Amino acid sequence: MNRKYTRFTAAILGAGLTAVTALAVGDKIVIDGSTTVGPIAKAFAEYYMGKNPSVNISVSESGSGNGAKSLVNNACDVATMSRPMKAKEKKAAEGAGILPVEHIVAMDGIAVIVHPSNPVADLTVDKLRAIYTGTVKNWKELGGPDADIVVISRDTNSGTYETFETLVMKKEKMAGKTEYVGSNGASRQRVTTTPAAIAYVGLAFTEGVKAITVDQVVANHETVLNGKYVLARPLYMYTNGRVSDTTHVGRFLNLYRTAEGRRMIEDVGYVPLKN
Amino acid sequence: MPDSRILNVSRDLVLSRRASQIQRLTSLLGRSFLFMVTSVSVLAVLFIIIFITRDAFPFFQIRGFREFFTSTHWFPSGNPPEFGALSIITGSALVAMGAAIVAVPLGVLAAVCLSDVLPFSLRQVAKPIIEILAAIPSVAYGFFALVIFAPALQEHGGIILTVCLWMLALPAALLAATVISDLVVAGIPTSRRPAMRGICWLTLVGGALFALVQGSGHLLDLTISSGTNALNVSIILGIMALPTVVSVSEDALQAVGRDLREGSYALGATRAETLVKTIIPAAASGIAAASILGIMRAVGETMVVWMASGNAAQIPTPWYNLLQPVRTLTATIAGDMGEADHVLGSARYHVLFAMALSLLLFSFGSNFVSEHIGRKFRSRQAGG
Numbered sequence: 001m002n003r004k005y006t007r008f009t010a011a012i013l014g015a016g017l018t019a020v021t022a023l024a025v026g027d028k029i030v031i032d033g034s035t036t037v038g039p040i041a042k043a044f045a046e047y048y049m050g051k052n053p054s055v056n057i058s059v060s061e062s063g064s065g066n067g068a069k070s071l072v073n074n075a076c077d078v079a080t081m082s083r084p085m086k087a088k089e090k091k092a093a094e095g096a097g098i099l100p101v102e103h104i105v106a107m108d109g110i111a112v113i114v115h116p117s118n119p120v121a122d123l124t125v126d127k128l129r130a131i132y133t134g135t136v137k138n139w140k141e142l143g144g145p146d147a148d149i150v151v152i153s154r155d156t157n158s159g160t161y162e163t164f165e166t167l168v169m170k171k172e173k174m175a176g177k178t179e180y181v182g183s184n185g186a187s188r189q190r191v192t193t194t195p196a197a198i199a200y201v202g203l204a205f206t207e208g209v210k211a212i213t214v215d216q217v218v219a220n221h222e223t224v225l226n227g228k229y230v231l232a233r234p235l236y237m238y239t240n241g242r243v244s245d246t247t248h249v250g251r252f253l254n255l256y257r258t259a260e261g262r263r264m265i266e267d268v269g270y271v272p273l274k275n
Numbered sequence: 276m277p278d279s280r281i282l283n284v285s286r287d288l289v290l291s292r293r294a295s296q297i298q299r300l301t302s303l304l305g306r307s308f309l310f311m312v313t314s315v316s317v318l319a320v321l322f323i324i325i326f327i328t329r330d331a332f333p334f335f336q337i338r339g340f341r342e343f344f345t346s347t348h349w350f351p352s353g354n355p356p357e358f359g360a361l362s363i364i365t366g367s368a369l370v371a372m373g374a375a376i377v378a379v380p381l382g383v384l385a386a387v388c389l390s391d392v393l394p395f396s397l398r399q400v401a402k403p404i405i406e407i408l409a410a411i412p413s414v415a416y417g418f419f420a421l422v423i424f425a426p427a428l429q430e431h432g433g434i435i436l437t438v439c440l441w442m443l444a445l446p447a448a449l450l451a452a453t454v455i456s457d458l459v460v461a462g463i464p465t466s467r468r469p470a471m472r473g474i475c476w477l478t479l480v481g482g483a484l485f486a487l488v489q490g491s492g493h494l495l496d497l498t499i500s501s502g503t504n505a506l507n508v509s510i511i512l513g514i515m516a517l518p519t520v521v522s523v524s525e526d527a528l529q530a531v532g533r534d535l536r537e538g539s540y541a542l543g544a545t546r547a548e549t550l551v552k553t554i555i556p557a558a559a560s561g562i563a564a565a566s567i568l569g570i571m572r573a574v575g576e577t578m579v580v581w582m583a584s585g586n587a588a589q590i591p592t593p594w595y596n597l598l599q600p601v602r603t604l605t606a607t608i609a610g611d612m613g614e615a616d617h618v619l620g621s622a623r624y625h626v627l628f629a630m631a632l633s634l635l636l637f638s639f640g641s642n643f644v645s646e647h648i649g650r651k652f653r654s655r656q657a658g659g
Contacts, residue, residue: 150501155586155610156352165352173350176362176589179503179600182581182610186421193426196500 029057029249033067033080036159037235039268040106041080044255047264048248055248071238072096077249079238082108082159083166099241105256107271108163109224109232110202113188113209115195120144122213125230128168131198134175139196151178152190152199160184164200167231184269200231202269224271235270324635331632334358334625343629349588349602351611351623358626362590364633366505366601367574370584373509373597374516374573379566380443381513382520386562389521390528391536391550402525409518413578420511420583425502432499432598437491444490448483452476454551499598503585506597511579516569523568527561528554560648567645571638577605586610604630 031041038061045057062070067079068089073096085093085100093100112128114120120142123131130136131149140146153174154161181187187199191209203219211219214231223229243250255261262272290298335343338358346359385405389398428435456475460468499506531554539549555562585600586607592599608627 148500157611161352171354173348173353176347176349177587177600179501180586180602180610186582189422190425190503193422194429194501 027052027055027248029055029078029252030060030070030076031057031078031080032060032062032070032076033078034064034082034159034235035061035157036064036082036108036162037080037105037237038159040235040256040265040270041078041237043264043268044252044261047260048252048255052248057252068093068100068238071100071240072098074098074240077239078253081236081238082162082233084234084236085238100238101240101242103237103239103253103256104234104273105237105253106235106265106273107224107232108159108202108235109219109221109229109271110160110163110167110200111206111211111219112198112200112214112231113191113206113211114198115191116208116210117195118144118210120212122216124215125168128214129170129172132169132174132178133172134177145196147196150190150194150197151175152187152197153178153180154184154187154200155180155182160200160202163233164231167233203271204266204269221271225274232271327628327631327635330625330628332625334622334629337622337625343626347588347590349607351626356623358622360604360607360626360630360633362588363602363604363607363630365590365594366584366588367603367605367634369505369591369594369597369601370508370512370580370603371570371574373505374512375566375570377510377513378516378520378569378573382517382565382569383524383562385517385521386524386528386565387550387555390525391546391554402521405521406518408514413515413576414582416511416515417579417582420507420579421503424507424511425583428499428502428504428507432502433495433497436497437494440491440494441487444483444487448487449480452479452483455479497598501585501600503583503600504598505584505591505601508580508584509597511583512573512576515576515579516572519572520565520569523565524558524562527558527565530561531557560651564645564649567641567648571641571645574634574637574641575605577609581606581609604634 029045031045033041038059041059045059049055049057060076061080064081064083067076067081068085070076071079072089072093079100084102090100112123118139120139123142127136127142131142132151132153134151136142136149138146138148151174154164179190181190181199184201184205187201188205188207188209191197191199203221203224206219213219214229217223217229219229219231224232237253239249239253243253245251245254256265256272265272342358343360344364345361346357347362348357348359349363350357389402389405393401453476456472456479459475460472463471535553535557536549539553544552580603584603584606586602587600588602588607589599591597591601608630611623611627
């Protein structure tokens with residue numbers, strides 16, 4: 001009697017579990033990778049799940065490298081990356097029978113901002129690096145007033161920091177006197193109130209401060225998209241093989257082309273691609 | 276009727292075997308429940324220690340002790356990463372010291388004022404108001420420090436510092452001059468005392484004023500390039516620590532008791548003499564414990580320092596230069612946690628626990644010292 005009952009329960013449980021797993025597998029999208037692209041993926045996921053309540057999307061931000069690894073191990077459907085996949089990673093994918101397909105979903109541009117009263121209007125990337133490594137200490141050396149430069153950086157957690165470090169610092173380390181703040185808004189706040197400050201922010205955060213040109217190029221959507229502005233880089237999503245537009249993954253990925261998706265990309269501080 | 280009532284009562288007093296068993300059981304249940312509830316907080320402390328130590332240990336296994344305590348290079352996301360926390364530990368210490376300089380004199384003076392100077396009715400109003408300081412959320416302090424105080428320091432730093440200097444140093448100088456001239460004239464004949472005291476007082480105050488004017492001249496010339504610095508957070512943390520210092524020192528001053536005060540008055544001492552020579556020395560250990568508690572409050576504070584200390588991992592040059600940005604242990608733990616949890620098990624993750632452990636040890640040390648001082652204080656009170 002007892003044993004029969006146990007068997008019966010086990011059977012029901014087993015059937016239930018199988019059904020649930022089948023459902024879950026069908027409608028689950030796993031996304032892993034860059035902390036920079038993470039906000040886009042999260043905004044898309046929220047939007048997509050709102051439209052399709054049966055779909056479950058999980059977004060992890062473990063870094064671009066881990067995203068690539070995940071894709072190679074078939075542990076995610078979409079790998080978000082703030083750099084293109086390296087040859088080594090592509091080779092590993094080939095070995096594992098995975099065909100990584102690249103999609104550029106948006107551009108990431110960084111504006112360099114100073115106080116509106118600061119006469120300095122242009123800096124080269126080398127000068128910028130010199131300011132952040134502490135070799136250039138006074139605005140006087142750059143044609144500005146005689147004031148010690150207050151160097152402000154984003155905290156090392158942020159994607160903006162990561163981008164700046166890649167594009168400007170080139171493996172050199174920031175000076176000890178560099179001040180770290182926790183958000184783009186805080187960077188801008190510090191610069192609006194500090195005449196001798198310099199900081200870098202996402203393109204959406206230049207109101208009320210002076211965005212200087214880098215290598216004589218103004219930072220705006222156009223220069224970021226046409227590649228003239230140097231402090232910019234594409235943001236990627238990788239999938240295994242071409243995905244059909246009829247699948248959830250395909251429809252999710254194509255959001256970046258829609259008006260709604262472009263608005264979301266702008267909301268999280270990046271530059272949507274031209275249609 | 277009365278007989279039956281008596282009978283009823285006696286029946287309730289003498290319990291049946293079963294009833295007494297039930298009663299013993301419920302009492303046991305009640306006691307064990309209360310014991311469990313109490314244990315929760317004790318266990319919480321124990322588990323915090325165990326888990327922090329467990330997660331801090333791998334860091335020292337991976338990187339050793341030397342770099343953490345002796346290097347000032349803090350580049351946890353660099354390639355290769357560097358985990359020198361010396362400048363961060365110094366930053367915490369510097370900010371705590373600054374906060375103590377603000378909170379201890381102000382807090383102790385306020386406590387003296389509350390317990391011995393203000394009339395009772397005013398005191399009833401003033402104390403709750405000071406205690407409100409503790410109820411303001413720390414993020415509000417941080418916001419004030421970042422948005423209002425930091426720009427003010429940048430624009431009017433010299434003036435603010437000069438005003439502070441005069442406000443603090445002038446009363447201190449007057450007090451010191453009075454006490455010193457009193458001591459100087461103690462040895463000479465009574466008839467010449469008032470004249471000598473006057474001369475001595477005037478010279479001392481004149482000297483102090485001259486020094487103050489000189490000092491403020493230097494301060495007025497000062498420009499503060501960045502308002503988010505150690506001075507900013509020291510002042511804010513000092514204000515945040517005030518209620519602790521005031522409350523605990525006031526309790527200590529109150530505990531001194533009426534007999535000592537009246538004894539002192541009976542010997543002809545003035546109120547100032549009673550305060551300075553009798554009451555404050557008698558409450559000294561309580562005041563010391565209050566100061567330590569206040570400093571612990573400042574060291575443990577996170578939000579304000581993360582928002583307004585500048586978070587620059589450097590030792591200011593010279594080391595006591597409070598006008599430069601610094602980074603503290605608490606702010607580093609809060610700021611780097613987000614990144615670190617992605618790479619579980621790495622040095623970057625464990626280094627934060629090593630920092631938490633340092634904070635915990637400091638906290639324990641301070642707590643121990645303050646307990647010890649407090650105990651001495653109480654036993655002296657008991658012994659008279």
